[in-house]
Amino acid sequence: MTAVPDIDTTAADLRHKLADQLAGHGWLRSPQWRAAVEAVPRHEFVRRFYRETDAPGLTTWTPVTADLVGVGEWLQQAYTDDTLITQFDGREIDWSEPKPISGAHPTSSSTLPSLVVRMLEDLQVHDAMAVLEIGTGTGYSTALMCHRLGAQNVTSVETDPDVADRAREALNRCGYSPRLVIGDGLAGAPEGGPYDRVIATCGVRNIPQTWVEQTRPGGLILATLRGWMRSLGLVRLTVGHDGHAEGRIIAEEPSFMIARQQDAPESLGMLPAPDEGSTRTTPHGPDLLSMSDSGFLAQLAMPNARFFTMPADNGTPHTYVLDATNNAFAVLTPADGNEWTVRQGGPIALWDELERSLATWHTAGSPAPTEFGITVTPTRQAIWLRSPEGPSWTLPDQT
Incomplete structure (x- = not known):
């Protein structure tokens, strides 16, 4: 009979190994945050979770608990540098008879620790600073901040009451009592402000003015900008006076789930009629929409668009780029050679906008996203290139 491992001893050893791994990759850089990683028991925040499998076909997740896989394996997985899913499609998981889940949309998770600690390091906190966290999730990152700054200096907002309740229970088990707010994270938490730092663990299409107003001048906001097609990157802004803030994209990789209040409409929009719009050729095919560099420009140029491909009756693939907010569209079909045909219509010529942005980007030498910055004012938010x-x-x- 296999002996059941001592949870506390095993977990402590796994935390030290995780800290070594994160430090070895350069993500965990300061002794204060390392002490937090070594102290906070991540397994208490992920007692039950799903992990993505490598099965072909639809994306599939498999359930993990100590009862299902054994205490040792559960702990090993809890301390891997992976994102662990704790909710799908905004609904609670039925754990009475857990089964693999396919084709669902994750809506809450414990983010991979390497990203968590990278963001916490990038937040540039100092002792006793007041921090506002947008998106409590499982509460693991909240606990790390409580350990580093003191729970009395941490306010965290979670929009989903069930998710918030689980986080509160886990935090209490670990001895942390931050200010937890159930509500719209985009509205912040004015009762705890002003804050020295604001950190968002969800993606946003813009920086809510409330976050700027609730941050003291000289304070920092760290958030992932993203759109309905893809992430733009992690931005860090310094707050000034009169509702202004400015900063730069400091990393390309983060791709958090978008804030539920800013999620895309369920409908992609109306398909245009076959004879609608004007047609021309273009050297750019639909691949550029999903490539890392040109996809970044596509998200900037067409902020309200989404795309998909489906075959016509004759089998020819058609890629539809649709803006559901104003019914603008572009339809791409293969032409002779390496060219494509684009048919576009509506109040905005979407493909023209994209081509102008690509030309500007190429003229500048095709710079990486980290050469872009952001300016936030009460009336306009803009992403700019280099200055x-x-x-x-x-x-x-903002909506």
């Missing part, structure tokens, strides 16, 4: 006086793109309005 605020350079080429710029307007972010979607």
Whole structure:
């Protein structure tokens, strides 16, 4: 009979190994945050979770608990540098008879620790600073901040009451009592402000003005900008006076789930009629929409668009780029050679906008996203290239 491992001893050893791994990759850089990683028991925040499998076909997740896989394996997985899913499609998981889940949409998780600690390091906190966290999730990152700064200095907002309740229970088990708020994270938490730092663990289409107003001048906001097609990157802004903030994209990789209040409409939009719009050739095919560099420009140029491909009756693939907010569209079909045909219509010529942005980007030497910055004012938010006086793109309005 296999002996059941001592949870506390095994977990402590796994935390030290995780800290070594994160430090070895350069993500965990300061002794204060390392002490937090070594102290906070992540397994208490992921007692039950799903992990993505490598099965072909639809994306599939498999359930993991101590009862299902054994205490040792559960702990091993809890301390891997992976994102562990704790909710799908905004609904609670039925753990009475857990089964693999396919084709669902994750809506809450414990983010991979390497990203968590990278963001915490990038937050540039000092002792006793007041921090506002947007998106409590499982509560693991909240606990790390409580350990580093003191629970009395941490406020965390979670929009989902069930997710918030689980986080509160886990935090209490670990001896942490931060200010936890159930509500709209985009509205912040004015009762705990002003804050020295604001950190968001969800993606946003723009920086809510409330976050700027609730941050003291000189404070920092760290958040992932993303759109309905893809992430733009992690931005860090310094807050000034009169509702202004400015900063830069400091990393390309983060791709958090978008804030539920800013999620895309369920409908992609109306398909255009076959004879609708004007047609021309273009050297750019639909691949550029999903490539890392040109996809970044596509998200800037067409902030409200989404795309998909489906075959016509004759089998020819058609890629539809649709803006459900104003019914603008572009339809791409293969043409002779390496060219494509684009048919576009509506109040905005979507493909023209994308080609202008690509031309600007190529003229500048095809710079990486980390050469872009952001300016936030009460009336406009813009992403700019290299300096605020350079080429710029307007972010979607706050809704």
